[in-house]
Amino acid sequence: MATEPYFVIPAKPGSSTVTITFEGRKIVVPAGISVAAALLAGGVGVFRTSIVSAAPRAPFCMMGVCFECLVEIDGISGRQSCMVPVTDGMAIRRQEGSSALDVSEGAKDDV
Amino acid sequence: MTSETADLVVIGAGPAGLAAACEARELGMSVVVLDEQTAPGGQIYRNIESVTDDRQDVLGPDYVAGQELAAAFRRSGAEHCGGATVWNLTTDGVVDYIADGPKTVSGKYVLLASGAMERPFPIKGWTLPGVMGAGAAQVLLKGAGAVPAGPVTMVGSGPLLYLLAWQYMRAGVRIAVVVDTTPMTNYLRAVPKLPGALAGWPDLSKGLKLLGALRKGGVKVYRDAREVAIEGRDAAQAVTFRHRGGRIELPARLVLLHQGVVPNVQLSMSTGLDHSWDAAQHCWTPVTDEWGRMATSSLYVAGDSRGISGALASAVQGRLAALSIGQQLEKLSDLQTRAAPLRRQLKRYMAIRPFLDTLYCPREIHRVPTDDDVMVCRCEEVTAGQIRGYVKLGCLGPNQTKAFGRCGMGPCQGRFCGVTVTELIAKERKVDCAEVGHYRIRPPIKPILLRDLSAPKDEEP
Ligand code: FES
Numbered sequence: 246m247a248t249e250p251y252f253v254i255p256a257k258p259g260s261s262t263v264t265i266t267f268e269g270r271k272i273v274v275p276a277g278i279s280v281a282a283a284l285l286a287g288g289v290g291v292f293r294t295s296i297v298s299a300a301p302r303a304p305f306c307m308m309g310v311c312f313e314c315l316v317e318i319d320g321i322s323g324r325q326s327c328m329v330p331v332t333d334g335m336a337i338r339r340q341e342g343s344s345a346l347d348v349s350e351g352a353k354d355d356v
Numbered sequence: 357m358t359s360e361t362a363d364l365v366v367i368g369a370g371p372a373g374l375a376a377a378c379e380a381r382e383l384g385m386s387v388v389v390l391d392e393q394t395a396p397g398g399q400i401y402r403n404i405e406s407v408t409d410d411r412q413d414v415l416g417p418d419y420v421a422g423q424e425l426a427a428a429f430r431r432s433g434a435e436h437c438g439g440a441t442v443w444n445l446t447t448d449g450v451v452d453y454i455a456d457g458p459k460t461v462s463g464k465y466v467l468l469a470s471g472a473m474e475r476p477f478p479i480k481g482w483t484l485p486g487v488m489g490a491g492a493a494q495v496l497l498k499g500a501g502a503v504p505a506g507p508v509t510m511v512g513s514g515p516l517l518y519l520l521a522w523q524y525m526r527a528g529v530r531i532a533v534v535v536d537t538t539p540m541t542n543y544l545r546a547v548p549k550l551p552g553a554l555a556g557w558p559d560l561s562k563g564l565k566l567l568g569a570l571r572k573g574g575v576k577v578y579r580d581a582r583e584v585a586i587e588g589r590d591a592a593q594a595v596t597f598r599h600r601g602g603r604i605e606l607p608a609r610l611v612l613l614h615q616g617v618v619p620n621v622q623l624s625m626s627t628g629l630d631h632s633w634d635a636a637q638h639c640w641t642p643v644t645d646e647w648g649r650m651a652t653s654s655l656y657v658a659g660d661s662r663g664i665s666g667a668l669a670s671a672v673q674g675r676l677a678a679l680s681i682g683q684q685l686e687k688l689s690d691l692q693t694r695a696a697p698l699r700r701q702l703k704r705y706m707a708i709r710p711f712l713d714t715l716y717c718p719r720e721i722h723r724v725p726t727d728d729d730v731m732v733c734r735c736e737e738v739t740a741g742q743i744r745g746y747v748k749l750g751c752l753g754p755n756q757t758k759a760f761g762r763c764g765m766g767p768c769q770g771r772f773c774g775v776t777v778t779e780l781i782a783k784e785r786k787v788d789c790a791e792v793g794h795y796r797i798r799p800p801i802k803p804i805l806l807r808d809l810s811a812p813k814d815e816e817p
Pocket of ligand 1: 281303304305306307308309310311312313314315325326327328
C-alpha cells in the first residue's frame with residue numbers, strides 16, 4: 246500500500262535508526278524524528294480517513310494544530326503523529342473514521 | 357497527581373517564552389517552562405540545539421541566531437518541562453498538563469507564549485493528501501531534515517513561503533513553480549507604509565534578497581494568481597488558478613500552501629478573557645495592557661500568540677512581560693528604566709509590520725471561500741455552503757454552527773476553522789467580525805486520554 250514518498254530524508258552516514266511498522270510494513274527511519282515525518286518519508290500517503298465521508302487525509306500543519314495526522318500508535322487511537330517521536334518497534338495503524346476519544350464534551354452545552 | 361508552584365510558569369518555549377524565562381531568572385524568580393515539544397526553540401527555532409552543520413547552512417542565519425537564546429535559557433536555571441500538553445488553565449495561574457501522567461503547576465503569574473499557526477487556506481482540494489502548509493514542510497525540514505522527494509508546487513504569499521523556497525533551493529530541491537497569490541493592488545497599498553518600514557531596513561533587505569535569489573535561480577513564478585483550487589480524487593494531482601484573465605492548470609503532486617500566520621489563541625481564549633478582532637490582520641488577538649497582561653488576571657501573553665510580531669520582537673515582548681511580572685512580585689523597583697531600551701528595540705523590530713501586513717494581506721476569496729463546496733471545518737467536514745445555509749436559518753455566530761452541523765466540534769476544536777467561520781458568517785450577515793464573535797473554547801483544550809488522567813502505573817497497588 247506504499248506510495249511514492251512525498252518527502253525524503255537524506256541518509257547521514259553513521260546516524261542511528263529505528264524500525265517502526267505501518268499496517269505491518271517495516272519502515273527504517275532516523276531516530277529522533279516525529280512519527281508523521283517518518284511515515285511521510287516512508288511512503289505512507291493516507292494517515293487516516295475522515296469522520297463523515299471516509300475521505301483520505303494526511304498531515305497538514307505538522308505542529309499539533311490540525312489533527313489531520315491522527316493514527317493509532319501501539320493500540321491507542323487518536324494520537325497526533327506529528328507530536329510523537331518514533332521509538333524502536335512502534336506499531337502504527339491508519340485511523341479509520343473517528344477515534345475512541347471524544348473531545349467535544351466541553352462544547353456540547355455551548356448552544 | 358503531582359503539583360508544584362513557581363513565581364512564573366511559561367507556556368511555550370519559542371523566542372518569547374525563552375527570553376521571558378531568562379529575564380525572570382535574572383530577577384531571581386523561580387521559573388517553570390512547559391512546552392509541547394521535547395526541546396526548546398518553538399516553531400521558528402525548532403531543533404535548534406541539535407541541528408547539523410549542513411542543515412544550518414540550508415536554514416540560514418536567522419534560524420541559527422536562535423542558538424544563543426536557547427543556550428542562555430539552558431544556563432538560566434529555569435526548569436524546562438518538554439513534552440508537556442497543557443489542557444487546562446485558570447485566570448489565577450493554575451496550569452494542568454500531561455507529561456508522563458497528569459500534573460499541575462501553580463504560577464503566581466503565567467506567561468502564555470504559544471506562538472502562531474498558519475492561517476487556514478480554505479480552497480477546493482485543500483484536504484487532499486499531497487497538500488500541506490508551507491510551515492508544515494518547514495517543520496519537516498527543521499525537525500527531520502526531510503525535503504520533497506519530487507518537484508514541489510508552492511502556492512500563496514508571505515515571507516515564510518519565500519524563505520522556504522530559498523531554503524529548498526539551497527538544499528537542491530526542485531521547485532516546479534511558485535504560484536504567488538499576493539494581489540497586485542496590495543503593492544500600491546503598501547507603498548505609503550514603506551517609509552515607516554525603513555526603520556526595519558535589515559528585515560526589508562533580507563526579504564528582497566530572498567526574492568532576488570528565486571529569480572536568479574530560474575524558478576517559474578506566476579504573480580497575482582487568484583481563485584486557486586487543487587484537483588484530484590484521492591490525492592493532489594493538479595493545481596489550477598486564474599492568471600491574467602486566463603485559467604491555468606499545472607500538474608502537481610505535492611502542493612505547499614501558505615498565506616501568513618495568525619496568533620494561536622486557543623489557550624488564551626479558553627480562559628474566557630477578552631479577545632478582539634484585528635481587522636488589519638484578520639484574526640483574533642487577546643486584549644492586554646502594554647505589558648501583555650490580560651485584564652487583572654495572573655496571565656500575561658507575549659510573542660506571536662499576542663499578535664504576529666516575528667521572532668525578534670517576540671523575544672523582547674517576553675522580556676518586557678517578565679519585567680512587569682517582576683515588579684508585581686517586588687523583584688525590581690526601576691521598571692521604567694529597565695524597560696526603556698527594550699521598548700526602543702521593540703519599536704524598531706515592529707517597524708516593518710504595517711508594511712508586511714498590508715503587502716501580504718491575503719485575498720478575501722482565499723480566506724472566505726465563495727465556492728459552496730469548499731471544506732471549512734476539516735474535522736467534521738462542514739462546507740462554506742453549509743455554513744451560509746445555517747446563517748440563512750438564523751445562525752448568528754460560530755458557537756451556533758456547532759448545533760447546526762457539528763462545525764468546530766472535531767478533534768481540532770475549531771483551531772483550524774475558527775477565523776474562517778467568523779469571517780464567513782460576518783460576510784454573510786453583513787456585520788463586523790467582532791459582532792459575530794468566536795468559538796467559545798472550553799477545557800480540555802487538547803484531547804486527552806482518560807488513561808493519561810489516571811494515576812501512573814507505579815502508583816498502583
Ligand atoms: S499534522 Fe496537524 S496536528 Fe499533526
